Amino acid sequence: CISQDIDHILETQSALAVDLGGTNLRVAIVSMKGKIVKKYSQPNPKTYEDRIALILKMCSDAACDAAVNLNCRILGVGISTGGRVNPHKGVILHSTKLIQEWSSVDIRTPVSDTLHLPVWVDNDGNCAALAERKFGHGRGVENFVTVITGTGIGGGIVQHGELVHGSTFCAAELGHIMVSLEGPECSCGSRGCIEAYASGAALQREAKRLHDEDLLLVEGMSLKKDEQVTAAHLISAAHLGNSKAEAMLQTAGAALGMGIVNILHTVNPGLVVLSGILASFYQNPVQQAIRQRALSSAQGIHVVISELEEPALLGAASMVLDYTTRRTY
Amino acid sequence: CISQDIDHILETQSALAVDLGGTNLRVAIVSMKGKIVKKYSQPNPKTYEDRIALILKMCSDAACDAAVNLNCRILGVGISTGGRVNPHKGVILHSTKLIQEWSSVDIRTPVSDTLHLPVWVDNDGNCAALAERKFGHGRGVENFVTVITGTGIGGGIVQHGELVHGSTFCAAELGHIMVSLEGPECSCGSRGCIEAYASGAALQREAKRLHDEDLLLVEGMSLKKDEQVTAAHLISAAHLGNSKAEAMLQTAGAALGMGIVNILHTVNPGLVVLSGILASFYQNPVQQAIRQRALSSAQGIHVVISELEEPALLGAASMVLDYTTRRTY
Numbered sequence: 001c002i003s004q005d006i007d008h009i010l011e012t013q014s015a016l017a018v019d020l021g022g023t024n025l026r027v028a029i030v031s032m033k034g035k036i037v038k039k040y041s042q043p044n045p046k047t048y049e050d051r052i053a054l055i056l057k058m059c060s061d062a063a064c065d066a067a068v069n070l071n072c073r074i075l076g077v078g079i080s081t082g083g084r085v086n087p088h089k090g091v092i093l094h095s096t097k098l099i100q101e102w103s104s105v106d107i108r109t110p111v112s113d114t115l116h117l118p119v120w121v122d123n124d125g126n127c128a129a130l131a132e133r134k135f136g137h138g139r140g141v142e143n144f145v146t147v148i149t150g151t152g153i154g155g156g157i158v159q160h161g162e163l164v165h166g167s168t169f170c171a172a173e174l175g176h177i178m179v180s181l182e183g184p185e186c187s188c189g190s191r192g193c194i195e196a197y198a199s200g201a202a203l204q205r206e207a208k209r210l211h212d213e214d215l216l217l218v219e220g221m222s223l224k225k226d227e228q229v230t231a232a233h234l235i236s237a238a239h240l241g242n243s244k245a246e247a248m249l250q251t252a253g254a255a256l257g258m259g260i261v262n263i264l265h266t267v268n269p270g271l272v273v274l275s276g277i278l279a280s281f282y283q284n285p286v287q288q289a290i291r292q293r294a295l296s297s298a299q300g301i302h303v304v305i306s307e308l309e310e311p312a313l314l315g316a317a318s319m320v321l322d323y324t325t326r327r328t329y
Numbered sequence: 330c331i332s333q334d335i336d337h338i339l340e341t342q343s344a345l346a347v348d349l350g351g352t353n354l355r356v357a358i359v360s361m362k363g364k365i366v367k368k369y370s371q372p373n374p375k376t377y378e379d380r381i382a383l384i385l386k387m388c389s390d391a392a393c394d395a396a397v398n399l400n401c402r403i404l405g406v407g408i409s410t411g412g413r414v415n416p417h418k419g420v421i422l423h424s425t426k427l428i429q430e431w432s433s434v435d436i437r438t439p440v441s442d443t444l445h446l447p448v449w450v451d452n453d454g455n456c457a458a459l460a461e462r463k464f465g466h467g468r469g470v471e472n473f474v475t476v477i478t479g480t481g482i483g484g485g486i487v488q489h490g491e492l493v494h495g496s497t498f499c500a501a502e503l504g505h506i507m508v509s510l511e512g513p514e515c516s517c518g519s520r521g522c523i524e525a526y527a528s529g530a531a532l533q534r535e536a537k538r539l540h541d542e543d544l545l546l547v548e549g550m551s552l553k554k555d556e557q558v559t560a561a562h563l564i565s566a567a568h569l570g571n572s573k574a575e576a577m578l579q580t581a582g583a584a585l586g587m588g589i590v591n592i593l594h595t596v597n598p599g600l601v602v603l604s605g606i607l608a609s610f611y612q613n614p615v616q617q618a619i620r621q622r623a624l625s626s627a628q629g630i631h632v633v634i635s636e637l638e639e640p641a642l643l644g645a646a647s648m649v650l651d652y653t654t655r656r657t658y
């Protein structure tokens with residue numbers, strides 16, 4: 001009937017976006033313009049079976065919500081996940097221990113079979129870069145790099161407007177660029193990776209170490225009983241004049257900056273977008289490392305802070321929104 | 330007349346290739362199949378004027394030789410030079426002190442005006458990668474990286490069959506990937522670059538330092554009066570059981586290997602071609618560094634030794650041979 005046809009036309013074309021991180025499993029309905037219409041969050045289950053079951057349930061519920069309550073037409077599902085991903089096959093090849101039982105996993109088939117929708121998958125770093133390309137600082141920039149400093153460090157590289165995946169989908173594993181022959185141990189099994197120096201987890205590790213030696217808290221700081229020591233405490237301590245905390249943050253910033261200089265000397269992007277919770281903290285140290293250690297030809301690079309609130313979700317959605325409008329799958 | 334026409338048909342289609350290094354200025358006539366028909370070499374002059382004059386003279390002489398004596402038809406001139414190059418404009422943007430007075434130099438215009446031939450220019454590392462793509466291990470390989478370990482360290486990155494130049498022509502400056510927050514000083518002004526650890530010049534510096542402390546020569550080695558101490562002496566000393574020399578080479582190999590792992594984690598090529606005089610020495614240390622420090626997804630990479638005798642000249646020639654057969658300029 002006619003009223004249904006008109007309703008259909010007035011629906012908002014949208015994507016289901018899934019963000020699968022170390023802690024939470026999140027699903028969102030994202031409109032064509034990048035508006036997050038609704039978000040759903042659950043703790044990420046520890047086993048493969050529970051995780052897949054929850055993904056399917058959350059996606060089905062969200063798709064239902066979209067159709068019944070929100071008048072959103074879901075064009076497909078975009079999944080952002082930790083780990084190395086083969087985006088052509090929709091398979092997670094390998095994850096570190098942050099997400100257990102999450103290697104050699106075909107995520108596309110069960111989601112596509114259950115929801116009867118096309119499904120795209122890529123890793124969180126690449127999704128963050130896609131989000132910048134469609135909705136952020138990367139719009140219209142031919143070559144840029146996104147570096148996300150959160151619990152870990154991830155990233156994505158866009159060249160000639162397209163993600164660089166590499167020959168075994170291991171490109172842009174920017175957290176595992178090494179800046180020291182020795183250096184702190186990394187979750188990947190190597191050492192001296194920028195993730196082991198400058199990630200939220202690395203700063204938390206250093207904060208805990210200082211606290212264990214009773215060297216963290218200075219005047220103006222206190223910890224409640226049972227309060228977790230975090231990276232934020234290290235940053236507060238440094239601001240309040242704790243010279244050991246300051247030295248650690250300086251090393252972290254120098255390490256991240258050197259890692260980014262290495263990226264400049266390898267792919268020479270025109271823009272670096274810093275994203276994640278520690279982005280604004282690291283902007284100055286990164287710019288300083290570039291001034292001190294980059295080749296003169298690479299000095300002109302811009303280092304900006306992402307303005308996107310949900311890079312992983314927006315990037316996951318952009319895979320759906322870009323491809324369905326191009327009508328290729 | 331008819332005999333002239335037939336002569337013309339039987340001419341070998343060729344390129345003039347120029348290799349402009351820190352020490353020598355070389356010109357070669359290179360056939361379509363990658364055969365070096367004839368080579369000419371002179372010391373590279375120290376000033377801009379003398380250098381340009383010599384390039385023009387050597388190219389003119391070679392073109393004359395090609396036409397009169399060698400029955401080669403020269404299709405164009407390809408120039409490989411140290412430094413950062415804008416290949417679209419044929420301009421050398423910046424060189425380190427190895428080649429003096431060689432920044433902001435338009436090399437294309439004078440060569441093209443004098444020889445009345447199209448001219449292509451790129452840096453030596455990129456030319457080496459082009460040589461592998463056309464004549465070497467890179468044939469048919471979509472994504473590969475060439476790392477040249479000679480006096481310095483250079484390189485080139487091929488992605489989707491094309492060189493990566495970057496937004497300011499500073500991509501693939503692989504010698505200046507840093508693997509240490511501190512580390513030895515580099516000619517670029519930074520420190521801890523793989524060039525400062527593992528280049529021929531770096532090994533020579535370490536050999537001299539050991540020799541100055543009377544710690545280089547061991548049983549079975551001798552130095553003639555006035556003989557220069559070189560990287561080769563360090564390698565010999567290590568082979569003959571000099572543990573200090575051995576430790577230095579181990580550090581050099583580890584540093585180069587880590588730099589290459591950083592490349593794998595950034596662009597994830599399917600193949601690494603080691604080129605230059607130290608290539609075969611470094612193959613094992615690089616493979617070991619990959620086994621120890623690369624992500625599992627990057628472990629499958631092949632590391633091979635270039636079989637090309639003249640990568641810079643062949644790469645310079647390939648710019649001419651590829652473009653003139655495609656008839657684009």
Ligand SMILES: [Ca+2]
Nearest residue numbers: 125126155172
């Ligand atoms: Ca990534």
Ligand SMILES: [Ca+2]
Nearest residue numbers: 454455484501
């Ligand atoms: Ca290069």
Ligand SMILES: [Zn+2]
Nearest residue numbers: 176186188193
């Ligand atoms: Zn790591």
Ligand SMILES: [Zn+2]
Nearest residue numbers: 505515517522
């Ligand atoms: Zn350097």
